[in-house]
Amino acid sequence: MSVYQFPKNFLWGGATAANQIEGAWNVDGKGPSVMDYMAGGNRTTPRHVTPELEPGTFYPNHEAIDFFHYYKEDIALFAEMGFKVFRLSIAWSRIFPHGDETEPNPAGLAFYDRVFDELRKYKIEPLVTLSHYELPMGLCKDYGGWQNRKVIDFFLRYADTVMHRYRDQVKYWITFNEINCLTTDFGAYFGGGMVLTPEQNTEQIRFQALHHQLVASAKAVKLGHAINPDFKIGCMICYMTAYPLTCSPEDVLLSQEFDQIHNGIAGDVQVRGAYPAFTERFFREHHVHLKVMPDDKKSLAEGTVDYYTFSYYSSVCLTAHPDPSFQNQGNMMGGCKNPYLKSSQWGWQIDPQGLRWVLNHLYDRYRIPLMVVENGIGALDTVEPDGSIHDPYRVEYYRRHIEQMSEAVKDGVDLIGYTTWGPIDLVSASTGEMAKRYGFIYVDKRDDGSGNGARSRKDSFYWYKKVIASNGTDLQ
Numbered sequence: 001m002s003v004y005q006f007p008k009n010f011l012w013g014g015a016t017a018a019n020q021i022e023g024a025w026n027v028d029g030k031g032p033s034v035m036d037y038m039a040g041g042n043r044t045t046p047r048h049v050t051p052e053l054e055p056g057t058f059y060p061n062h063e064a065i066d067f068f069h070y071y072k073e074d075i076a077l078f079a080e081m082g083f084k085v086f087r088l089s090i091a092w093s094r095i096f097p098h099g100d101e102t103e104p105n106p107a108g109l110a111f112y113d114r115v116f117d118e119l120r121k122y123k124i125e126p127l128v129t130l131s132h133y134e135l136p137m138g139l140c141k142d143y144g145g146w147q148n149r150k151v152i153d154f155f156l157r158y159a160d161t162v163m164h165r166y167r168d169q170v171k172y173w174i175t176f177n178e179i180n181c182l183t184t185d186f187g188a189y190f191g192g193g194m195v196l197t198p199e200q201n202t203e204q205i206r207f208q209a210l211h212h213q214l215v216a217s218a219k220a221v222k223l224g225h226a227i228n229p230d231f232k233i234g235c236m237i238c239y240m241t242a243y244p245l246t247c248s249p250e251d252v253l254l255s256q257e258f259d260q261i262h263n264g265i266a267g268d269v270q271v272r273g274a275y276p277a278f279t280e281r282f283f284r285e286h287h288v289h290l291k292v293m294p295d296d297k298k299s300l301a302e303g304t305v306d307y308y309t310f311s312y313y314s315s316v317c318l319t320a321h322p323d324p325s326f327q328n329q330g331n332m333m334g335g336c337k338n339p340y341l342k343s344s345q346w347g348w349q350i351d352p353q354g355l356r357w358v359l360n361h362l363y364d365r366y367r368i369p370l371m372v373v374e375n376g377i378g379a380l381d382t383v384e385p386d387g388s389i390h391d392p393y394r395v396e397y398y399r400r401h402i403e404q405m406s407e408a409v410k411d412g413v414d415l416i417g418y419t420t421w422g423p424i425d426l427v428s429a430s431t432g433e434m435a436k437r438y439g440f441i442y443v444d445k446r447d448d449g450s451g452n453g454a455r456s457r458k459d460s461f462y463w464y465k466k467v468i469a470s471n472g473t474d475l476q
């Protein structure tokens with residue numbers, strides 16, 4: 001077994017999002033976010049958005065796992081595992097309930113005071129995402145979400161408010177979760193807060209919304225650095241890893257283009273401060289005509305990030321082969337199955353070496369510190385009669401990914417942290433299920449909302465504790 005070399009102050013921890021854990025969706029003045037209008041689904045039935053809240057419909061994010069009331073207990077459990085960092089998001093609609101108010105909601109701000117105080121008690125560094133798929137519903141309904149440029153100013157008012165308020169409690173910030181999901185159909189509602197029919201869901205609309213988010217992100221970075229020069233502010237990319245299915249040059253070029261468009265555009269703009277060269281041709285050939293304001297270029301150039309963070313779960317293969325039997329073989333991102341990889345119960349291919357590939361690829365490209373802020377496996381867990389939960393599949397998934405991260409560190413990559421998704425069971429973003437469990441901590445809650453909410457430690461809880469205590473050297 002090789003010697004692992006994670007840096008001494010490596011940030012080990014876990015990651016969550018407000019809408020997937022907090023619940024209390026309308027408590028203390030909170031307004032609804034776009035996720036509060038999403039009904040539950042499952043692996044085969046997609047979630048759907050209801051135009052209004054329907055009395056008979058179950059909305060899993062309304063209660064989630066009630067972190068709003070359990071935060072002390074949950075943070076104590078994170079501390080018991082030895083967390084150095086906890087990634088959470090601030091629910092924008094807890095602070096600005098409708099989104100366009102001029103004054104924030106004091107009770108919403110006070111909630112995060114309590115959470116940050118609790119983290120500080122255990123010396124756990126908060127890593128705060130400003131926007132994690134949770135645009136206030138008011139901005140979706142009245143403004144059409146991120147396709148409307150006015151949303152930039154509402155976002156900046158919100159960012160300014162929370163960055164001032166928590167300037168001494170939070171050092172690490174992320175502007176937008178998985179900002180690049182707007183390059184896919186899936187991103188229109190999740191990332192863009194836009195309710196669109198399939199005909200309206202065009203690249204024109206989504207890339208315009210992405211442009212607005214990129215400008216908003218850059219301005220928030222500049223603003224944050226002015227509020228506290230010690231802030232570290234990062235971008236967050238859903239790393240869509242796509243290999244060529246064969247060594248045919250067509251397949252190789254196709255996967256390169258996929259990487260450029262889906263990962264490269266948002267990454268380059270946020271790290272390098274400008275759209276990459278390949279965008280121009282892509283926009284021209286895809287009839288995307290961005291409305292860019294005179295100052296946008298300057299704003300993007302002035303708001304480059306301090307570090308690059310990303311989520312990594314799986315990989316797919318792509319082929320230019322026209323035979324439809326090669327296409328869409330059951331992966332979430334589309335693409336083809338990789339014959340060398342196994343999949344999770346939800347069909348996500350498990351590819352630990354892909355993580356090493358991505359880390360090297362990103363560090364070669366950007367030369368700034370990297371953080372893996374989401375990585376994990378959604379799985380069905382069984383509670384034994386004595387209450388224990390044996391989850392060797394989860395331990396195996398993490399062990400293999402951490403081994404590959406350590407290889408990347410030895411390759412010379414400047415990797416500063418790792419937050420697993422999610423350290424505690426939470427509502428799945430794509431399916432709304434609780435059954436798709438990610439946690440080291442089990443939550444007694446089912447897909448229909450039943451359950452008493454009690455927390456318990458799975459086997460993986462003790463394993464991750466050992467990993468952190470040994471700074472990633474003891475993975476057995």
Ligand code: BGP
Nearest residue numbers: 017177178378427428429430431
């Ligand atoms: C990422 C999101 C998270 C999270 C995760 C797992 O794309 O940033 O919010 O949910 O995926 O996905 P899911 O919950 O659909 O299993």
